[in-house]
Amino acid sequence: MDHVQVGRKYMTSSEWTLNRKAGNAFTQARAGIAYFAGKRNGPLTIGASLAGAYIKTRPDVEAPDLQLHYLPFMPAEAGWGLADYSGFRLGMYQNRPLSRGRMQITSADPHQSPSFLFNHLAEQEDVRTILAGMKIAKQITEAMPKHLNVREVAPGPEGDTDEGLLDYIRTSADTGFHYSGASTTWPSSIPSSASAAHRDCGSSMPR
Numbered sequence: 001m002d003h004v005q006v007g008r009k010y011m012t013s014s015e016w017t018l019n020r021k022a023g024n025a026f027t028q029a030r031a032g033i034a035y036f037a038g039k040r041n042g043p044l045t046i047g048a049s050l051a052g053a054y055i056k057t058r059p060d061v062e063a064p065d066l067q068l069h070y071l072p073f074m075p076a077e078a079g080w081g082l083a084d085y086s087g088f089r090l091g092m093y094q095n096r097p098l099s100r101g102r103m104q105i106t107s108a109d110p111h112q113s114p115s116f117l118f119n120h121l122a123e124q125e126d127v128r129t130i131l132a133g134m135k136i137a138k139q140i141t142e143a144m145p146k147h148l149n150v151r152e153v154a155p156g157p158e159g160d161t162d163e164g165l166l167d168y169i170r171t172s173a174d175t176g177f178h179y180s181g182a183s184t185t186w187p188s189s190i191p192s193s194a195s196a197a198h199r200d201c202g203s204s205m206p207r
Contacts, residue, residue, distance in 0.1 A: 004120040005176035006130060006169050007091030008137045008159075009074060013149040017086045018043055018073035054095070057132035066133045067093045068140075074153070087153065090137040093176055094130060098123040118175060127166065134165055 014020070022031045022043040035044040050072050054064035074087025101119035106112055121127050138159075144150050155168035 003093045003097050003176055004118075004126075004130065004169075004173045005091055005093055006134065006173040007071075007089045008134060008141065008155065009087065009089050009153040010141060011074070011085055011087045011149075011151045011153055013147075014086055014088075016072070017088055019082045019084075019086045023082045023084065049091075055133075055136065057129050057136065063095075065095050065129055066136075067095055068133070068137065069093075090141065092130070092133040092137065094126055094133070097126050099126050120173065120175070121170065130169055131162060131165060134159065134169065 020027070022028050031043045034040075034042040048071055049069040052067060052069040055066050055068060056064050057066050069091050071089040071091060074083040074085065074089060075081065076083050097120070099119050099122040101117045103117075104115045106115050121130065134155075138152075141150055141152070154172070155165060157164075158168055159165040
């Protein structure tokens with residue numbers, strides 16, 4: 001499953017972000033010692049997201065249509081490593097995006113890369129859901145305790161309008177891919193069943 005991932009970025013005075021707990025050589029060495037020679041706890045034992053929520057972006061949807069996740073760190077500009085200040089990110093995925101991309105084989109040579117078109121946010125409902133999620137994320141951070149001195153880094157004032165927020169989403173979003181086995185690889189018009197779900201259309205070989 002492939003879906004667009006985007007989020008809001010924040011600075012904070014909190015000492016409990018990974019930027020503070022493992023953001024320099026000394027704290028990284030201390031975390032390494034705690035992991036390899038200690039109780040195997042600390043920053044090296046946690047995943048990227050420490051908290052999350054499945055939410056409805058509007059009351060008339062049948063089930064939660066957005067997943068929020070809290071990352072207790074601010075990455076560096078290059079996308080890896082940690083920023084030199086204490087920060088965090090509230091990210092999100094749309095649970096069931098309607099936009100559909102495609103993958104095409106470009107050559108009989110198996111070493112040649114296929115052609116990919118992700119086509120994220122091609123459907124208006126996907127745009128609406130992500131915009132709503134970004135606004136909900138802002139409401140959450142605005143309710144955080146004042147002593148944490150939370151200040152938005154991005155999108156900032158650019159995100160005060162739907163047009164500016166959508167522009168930020170389109171330029172900063174990335175692709176979050178989560179493999180889910182037994183998903184069909186043929187058009188929905190072709191009947192499928194649990195026994196056929198492990199086969200490619202037109203092939204008797206199992207996937």
